Amino acid sequence: MELDTLRDADFKLLDDAVKDWSTLVKNLETLKKDAEDNLHKGANKADWAGVNAKVSKEFIGKTAGEFADAHTQATTIHKILNDTVGELKGYHRQLVEAIDGGRKKSLKVIGYEGGFTVTTDVPPEARHTMDQDSQSDITALRDRIQGILNKATESDDSARTVLQAIADQSRMGFSDSSYRDRDSAAEAIKQADELAALAKKNPDDLTVKDFDRINAGLKKYAGDELFAERFATTLGPKKALEFWTGVTDPQRGNWELGRERLDQFDDLQRSLGMTLANATQSDSTAMADWKRTMIDIGDKPLYGNRGGPMGFQVMGNLMRTGDYDDRFLTDYGTKLMATERKLTGNGEHRNLAWLNSVMTPRLNRIGEDSGADPLTGYLKGLSNSPDAATDFFNQRFISKDDPDNPFERDTDGNGKNGKVSLSNFQYLFEEREWPKESNLKGDDLHTGQNNLALALEAATTGHPAGELPTADTPPHNAEQAKLMESLVASIADNPERLTENGYMSDSIGQITSEYLPDLNRAMSDEERDPESEDWKDIEKLYPVAGEEAKLSHTDVSKLLFTLGRNPEAYAAVEVGQKLYMGKLMDYHLNPDLPPDCRVSDNYQLLVEQIAGRSGEVSGTLGLGAQDFIGDKASDKDKEFEHAIAQRKNLVSGTVGTVVGVGTSFIATPWVGAVVGSGAGTVTSVVLEELFEDAEGKAKQDAQTTGGKYWQEGLLRGKDITQLAVREAAEKYQTIDAGDASSAAGEASRQGYINARAILEGQAPGSITEFS
Numbered sequence: 157m158e159l160d161t162l163r164d165a166d167f168k169l170l171d172d173a174v175k176d177w178s179t180l181v182k183n184l185e186t187l188k189k190d191a192e193d194n195l196h197k198g199a200n201k202a203d204w205a206g207v208n209a210k211v212s213k214e215f216i217g218k219t220a221g222e223f224a225d226a227h228t229q230a231t232t233i234h235k236i237l238n239d240t241v242g243e244l245k246g247y248h249r250q251l252v253e254a255i256d257g258g259r260k261k262s263l264k265v266i267g268y269e270g271g272f273t274v275t276t277d278v279p280p281e282a283r284h285t286m287d288q289d290s291q292s293d294i295t296a297l298r299d300r301i302q303g304i305l306n307k308a309t310e311s312d313d314s315a316r317t318v319l320q321a322i323a324d325q326s327r328m329g330f331s332d333s334s335y336r337d338r339d340s341a342a343e344a345i346k347q348a349d350e351l352a353a354l355a356k357k358n359p360d361d362l363t364v365k366d367f368d369r370i371n372a373g374l375k376k377y378a379g380d381e382l383f384a385e386r387f388a389t390t391l392g393p394k395k396a397l398e399f400w401t402g403v404t405d406p407q408r409g410n411w412e413l414g415r416e417r418l419d420q421f422d423d424l425q426r427s428l429g430m431t432l433a434n435a436t437q438s439d440s441t442a443m444a445d446w447k448r449t450m451i452d453i454g455d456k457p458l459y460g461n462r463g464g465p466m467g468f469q470v471m472g473n474l475m476r477t478g479d480y481d482d483r484f485l486t487d488y489g490t491k492l493m494a495t496e497r498k499l500t501g502n503g504e505h506r507n508l509a510w511l512n513s514v515m516t517p518r519l520n521r522i523g524e525d526s527g528a529d530p531l532t533g534y535l536k537g538l539s540n541s542p543d544a545a546t547d548f549f550n551q552r553f554i555s556k557d558d559p560d561n562p563f564e565r566d567t568d569g570n571g572k573n574g575k576v577s578l579s580n581f582q583y584l585f586e587e588r589e590w591p592k593e594s595n596l597k598g599d600d601l602h603t604g605q606n607n608l609a610l611a612l613e614a615a616t617t618g619h620p621a622g623e624l625p626t627a628d629t630p631p632h633n634a635e636q637a638k639l640m641e642s643l644v645a646s647i648a649d650n651p652e653r654l655t656e657n658g659y660m661s662d663s664i665g666q667i668t669s670e671y672l673p674d675l676n677r678a679m680s681d682e683e684r685d686p687e688s689e690d691w692k693d694i695e696k697l698y699p700v701a702g703e704e705a706k707l708s709h710t711d712v713s714k715l716l717f718t719l720g721r722n723p724e725a726y727a728a729v730e731v732g733q734k735l736y737m738g739k740l741m742d743y744h745l746n747p748d749l750p751p752d753c754r755v756s757d758n759y760q761l762l763v764e765q766i767a768g769r770s771g772e773v774s775g776t777l778g779l780g781a782q783d784f785i786g787d788k789a790s791d792k793d794k795e796f797e798h799a800i801a802q803r804k805n806l807v808s809g810t811v812g813t814v815v816g817v818g819t820s821f822i823a824t825p826w827v828g829a830v831v832g833s834g835a836g837t838v839t840s841v842v843l844e845e846l847f848e849d850a851e852g853k854a855k856q857d858a859q860t861t862g863g864k865y866w867q868e869g870l871l872r873g874k875d876i877t878q879l880a881v882r883e884a885a886e887k888y889q890t891i892d893a894g895d896a897s898s899a900a901g902e903a904s905r906q907g908y909i910n911a912r913a914i915l916e917g918q919a920p921g922s923i924t925e926f927s
Contacts, residue, residue: 159267177234240315247308314342324440348386359402359409374427388435389442393450405517421521433478472530475537485544504562535607545615549581609660631702640705648711665725669732678707720780727799737770738842741884759891764903771907778869782862789859800850877904
């Protein structure tokens with residue numbers, strides 16, 4: 157900063173700016189509160205259907221979020237400006253005092269472009285002598301002024317750097333970067349520069365001390381947007397890959413790291429991955445170049461002519477943690493699958509290029525797999541990014557018109573195979589031969605396929621895998637529904653795709669539990685004719701807020717039977733269906749239900765339809781469980797009861813949203829599952845009964861056969877259904893509780909028994925006794 161600039165500074169404009177930003181922060185605080193309380197919460201309570209359910213609700217939620225981000229960004233900018241103005245005023249005051257102090261000693265300060273000079277304030281002819289006599293005073297004043305200017309320059313520069321970094325974070329909308337003051341933001345950028353410089357070092361020169369500093373720094377700042385963008389862009393995409401490979405490969409890095417810090421490699425991998433993921437969310441020009449370059453080098457050996465793992469292999473392992481930018485993940489996946497086609501002959505041959513070998517370093521330190529297969533890590537990344545996952549799985553892997561397409565199927569049932577197009581989902585779920593790996597005990601590892609299931613969970617549900625939907629989760633869109641249709645058809649076509657990969661069942665079970673309205677519609681066997689009054693009644697009976705997954709009854713039955721053979725999957729669907737049944741009873745017995753949503757005034761008929769369909773779902777699941785448990789008495793049934801009991805923690809701990817009556821209330825069984833203390837609601841009564849029964853059975857000493865477990869399921873389903881309808885009937889007084897309970901119990905029992913007949917291709921009702 158020039159001397160004259162600081163000495164003659166007029167701070168009025170800066171003061172006005174600080175005042176304006178202060179006013180803006182207050183106004184945005186009000187707007188943020190209004191957007192959240194009136195827009196967002198109101199939207200979540202509204203009855204959304206059609207286009208509004210698909211577009212308006214999600215748009216309102218995002219708009220409310222933009223107000224929150226705008227307030228956060230404005231608050232940060234105000235703090236930075238306020239800090240900077242305060243400091244510059246202080247340096248201005250110090251400078252004026254220093255100059256005045258020099259004047260008292262007959263010293264004057266002369267500023268010029270690029271610097272200043274201190275001399276004695278005497279006539280020119282006497283100045284040389286006086287300067288010599290006052291040299292110590294001149295030097296002291298010069299150094300004092302230079303120190304003040306240096307600090308003022310640092311303050312000004314750091315403010316400019318931080319403000320520019322915040323502005324670069326988002327080309328459209330607002331950044332949610334939040335800092336308590338300018339110094340904390342500037343420190344984040346400073347740390348990013350220093351840690352990136354360490355990570356750029358030759359791996360041989362990276363010391364244990366360097367490792368510790370990088371590891372601690374990334375762990376501390378991984379969630380800091382400014383730090384992440386600065387670290388990633390300063391380090392660069394290729395250097396990021398070389399850094400991680402150098403750490404994990406004793407042939408290229410400092411062998412002392414493996415000896416001294418091997419147990420911390422997983423922490424570094426997590427923090428580095430989360431930092432890079434956070435960085436990709438930035439819209440800065442430098443980050444756009446970073447993402448483009450990372451994709452470009454994905455199919456190239458890391459060390460060029462000297463070989464090494466491919467970029468995709470290294471980066472895939474850094475995608476196992478964090479939420480990467482959707483556009484980046486989509487573009488990355490397109491290039492990755494193009495490389496997969498190239499290296500496997502369009503999927504015909506096993507991908508030897510991805511297999512681990514003695515020449516490939518162990519790139520993964522989270523879990524037991526080596527990390528050689530880039531799809532394993534990439535799919536884990538997709539599991540955190542639902543929109544990117546949906547787009548990826550629906551992309552075409554290969555066209556039937558491709559002359560080198562190796563895939564043939566009999567699609568029209570004439571006994572002749574023909575070339576078929578495959579989506580990424582079909583290739584990965586049905587055709588890909590996954591590289592074989594084992595752990596130190598010799599057991600086969602299936603991390604890739606398990607991550608595939610997690611990615612499918614995100615892709616079909618619209619929320620990250622491992623979570624439950626909330627009131628903010630958008631209804632299923634057309635692409636998600638399309639993928640669900642493909643998934644169900646694939647499992648129905650060949651159940652072994654799931655039964656031989658049981659580790660995928662928990663995710664598929666969760667997916668299924670979130671499409672129960674669609675499944676119940678399919679099990680009605682009504683033709684999907686928009687003009688048919690019968691189909692219109694089914695649509696009202698089982699409202700779908702977004703896009704319906706159009707499934708066949710046969711495929712649904714096969715899916716449910718297959719899922720019933722896995723305790724976690726069984727629990728997800730069984731608990732979900734009981735909860736959904738309770739919601740439907742509460743919804744349809746409500747006399748205030750709008751006329752255009754009402755199916756019939758014959759409440760007993762409604763109760764019987766809901767109970768019968770719910771019974772069939774549970775019965776089909778129970779048949780799968782019976783098949784898994786087998787004919788001999790064992791403790792296998794305890795696995796199912798434990799899974800149901802554990803579901804209580806997930807539901808109670810995650811879901812607590814109060815949602816008003818409407819399609820949004822019952823479009824998924826999970827939203828609003830537990831309300832307040834859980835007392836006095838149909839759903840909470842259903843869940844408490846279900847969980848209490850499961851916890852009791854899990855503790856019993858008696859061993860059970862599959863047949864007995866199926867029969868116990870029939871009785872449990874009947875009891876819970878009667879409990880649900882009685883609770884709803886007493887709440888609304890639209891039907892006699894006793895009559896409703898009796899009708900619902902019998903319908904549930906018959907639906908449960910019908911499941912066997914339907915699964916075996918017989919007419920419903922042809923079996924009326926226990927088998």
